[in-house]
Amino acid sequence: MAIYFFHLRDGETFEEDTVGVELEDVDSARTEAIVAAREMLAEQITLGAPIGNPIFEVCEGDHVVIFKLVFRDILHS
Structure with a gap:
């Protein structure tokens, strides 16, 4: 188990x-x-409300970004 942080940009x-x-x-x-x-x-x-262009920057406990999730990319998945 690890701690993951979901920063929102x-x-x-x-x-x-x-x-x-x-x-x-x-x-x-x-x-x-x-x-x-x-x-x-x-x-x-x-x-x-307007959607904008939100992105999750997901980090493990050391705060290094391990992946980014662009919200618009999941609209049709």
Whole structure:
């Protein structure tokens, strides 16, 4: 198990995840990121708010980015 951080970047805006989530592996972190991104997109759409171009920068405990998830890439997957 490792701690994964899901930092959110949208243009010039950056929200740091200071808590993180304990997950089994990188595949679990990717699944968690996809689920969270879909929930966030659904909320934005429901509210009629602009989607922007949000990206999760996912890091392990050492805060090195291990992958990025562009929300728009999961809209049709």
